[in-house]
Amino acid sequence: MGKTARSMMFGERDVDALLETHAGRIAALTDALHLARAKSEHSSPVGAGTPYDSIWALRFVLSHDDDAEALSAATRTLRWREENAEMLAAAARGETLERFAPMERLIAADYHGKTLDGAPVYIVRAGLSNTMAVMAANKEDDVVEFMMYRKEMGAVMCDERTRRTRKLTKLLTVNDLNFVSVLHGTDKKFQKVLSRASKLSEDYYPQLLDRAVLINVPYVFSAIWGVFKNMLSAKTRAKVAICPVSDTRKGDVRKCPFAKLLDLSTIPSFLAGECRCKGGCVRGVANDQKTLIGAMTDDGLIAHNVPARGKIDVFAEVDATDAVAWRLLVEKGGVEVTATLRPAGWRKGDDVSKCTTLIRKFKHRDGDGTKEDVIVSPGKGTIAFTFSNAHSTWNSKDIKYSVDVVGGESGAAKEGEKETETDPTDLTDLTDLTEDKRESPAADALGEDLRAMKLEATPARAQTEVPSR
Numbered sequence: 001m002g003k004t005a006r007s008m009m010f011g012e013r014d015v016d017a018l019l020e021t022h023a024g025r026i027a028a029l030t031d032a033l034h035l036a037r038a039k040s041e042h043s044s045p046v047g048a049g050t051p052y053d054s055i056w057a058l059r060f061v062l063s064h065d066d067d068a069e070a071l072s073a074a075t076r077t078l079r080w081r082e083e084n085a086e087m088l089a090a091a092a093r094g095e096t097l098e099r100f101a102p103m104e105r106l107i108a109a110d111y112h113g114k115t116l117d118g119a120p121v122y123i124v125r126a127g128l129s130n131t132m133a134v135m136a137a138n139k140e141d142d143v144v145e146f147m148m149y150r151k152e153m154g155a156v157m158c159d160e161r162t163r164r165t166r167k168l169t170k171l172l173t174v175n176d177l178n179f180v181s182v183l184h185g186t187d188k189k190f191q192k193v194l195s196r197a198s199k200l201s202e203d204y205y206p207q208l209l210d211r212a213v214l215i216n217v218p219y220v221f222s223a224i225w226g227v228f229k230n231m232l233s234a235k236t237r238a239k240v241a242i243c244p245v246s247d248t249r250k251g252d253v254r255k256c257p258f259a260k261l262l263d264l265s266t267i268p269s270f271l272a273g274e275c276r277c278k279g280g281c282v283r284g285v286a287n288d289q290k291t292l293i294g295a296m297t298d299d300g301l302i303a304h305n306v307p308a309r310g311k312i313d314v315f316a317e318v319d320a321t322d323a324v325a326w327r328l329l330v331e332k333g334g335v336e337v338t339a340t341l342r343p344a345g346w347r348k349g350d351d352v353s354k355c356t357t358l359i360r361k362f363k364h365r366d367g368d369g370t371k372e373d374v375i376v377s378p379g380k381g382t383i384a385f386t387f388s389n390a391h392s393t394w395n396s397k398d399i400k401y402s403v404d405v406v407g408g409e410s411g412a413a414k415e416g417e418k419e420t421e422t423d424p425t426d427l428t429d430l431t432d433l434t435e436d437k438r439e440s441p442a443a444d445a446l447g448e449d450l451r452a453m454k455l456e457a458t459p460a461r462a463q464t465e466v467p468s469r
């Protein structure tokens with residue numbers, strides 16, 4: 001390990017000290033890049049007063065002990081930046097590109113919050129990101145480009161902060177592996193994208209990644225990691241930190257050594273932080289969501305299969321008086337619908353009498369067409385819509401739905417979310433919870449399902465209750 005690598009590992013981040021230490025190599029790299037431009041190896045102006053000045057060159061010098069390697073990587077980077085100027089400019093302005101829209105909806109990843117040092121944090125909710133749908137609907141090159149677009153956004157933030165604070169700022173990425181299935185690990189097409197993006201990032205964004213933290217590592221992780229680690233370059237792999245916390249939704253994040261680096265007041269609730277952005281912290285995916293983001297159909301509805309004896313919960317974070325528009329279509333057969341407002345801070349296992357029933361259970365059938373309605377939230381919290389197929393022992397149901405917060409003070413349209421639960425132990429747990437509350441009008445939506453299973457003799461009547469304001 002060279003002196004450079006060692007000093008970086010021990011946290012030398014003073015830019016002015018680094019510039020002084022490496023002044024000779026930075027000057028040599030800049031001169032060589034001038035020469036390379038004269039030879040048409042790239043066409044970007046470099047040096048003081050350009051975006052490719054000594055602070056930019058410093059990252060290449062720090063990442064490559066060999067001058068020729070630093071020059072080669074920097075030259076390739078400039079060429080790549082020239083070829084991708086439109087995408088990079090959009091990223092710098094924080095604008096999205098039309099061609100990324102179909103991916104952005106399916107990939108639950110974004111910058112959110114910061115470390116205690118003020119460095120940006122990139123959060124990936126791997127278990128919710130529907131990479132198979134992404135790969136089915138997009139070209140591999142476009143998905144790789146999208147990954148680089150997101151990387152550029154982080155690079156811009158880190159560069160801005162580096163110049164402002166004179167501290168070399170790098171990204172912390174947190175990959176939340178909650179709800180990751182082994183299926184993800186076998187999504188070969190997306191693996192290839194990750195692998196390509198990781199290699200490109202190493203070339204084009206030296207000294208950008210501080211740590212990649214894997215958190216909420218699932219039980220079957222040993223199987224997944226064997227595949228996952230091969231998608232990462234050796235350099236990236238060396239920066240990966242695996243956090244022992246098994247579930248930050250209920251666990252103590254202080255057990256994770258990297259949590260010490262995070263400013264928890266800015267970190268989403270699913271990572272044991274304090275933030276619950278309206279509509280969800282990361283790309284409008286609700287913080288409580290547990291399953292893959294669905295693929296959206298042409299009519300703006302999300303298609304989903306509700307397994308036999310299972311259900312889907314769709315969540316919408318709301319303030320009091322927010323209007324929530326929802327639609328439901330059942331392809332064949334019927335599902336039972338309920339909606340309940342869980343007050344802010346309410347968790348599964350809390351007193352269900354604190355929840356408010358917004359839609360009493362009714363059955364929506366294929367012959368009923370598309371159900372469309374608007375409910376107004378009587379309070380702040382999370383509205384849980386439940387589309388239940390618990391009554392059906394054998395047949396799964398194909399449904400299409402949408403849940404959007406359309407009104408209220410913010411007026412922002414937010415997407416809901418879904419989760420599928422078929423685990424019978426989960427239902428067993430709820431039995432105790434709901435028995436006591438059988439008479440409560442504010443029974444939890446999950447409890448409604450159970451009751452439906454138990455009281456099958458009593459047919460449910462369709463009625464929608466909209467609370468008065």
Ligand SMILES: [Zn+2]
Pocket residue numbers: 112266267268275276277280281282
């Ligand atoms: Zn947030």
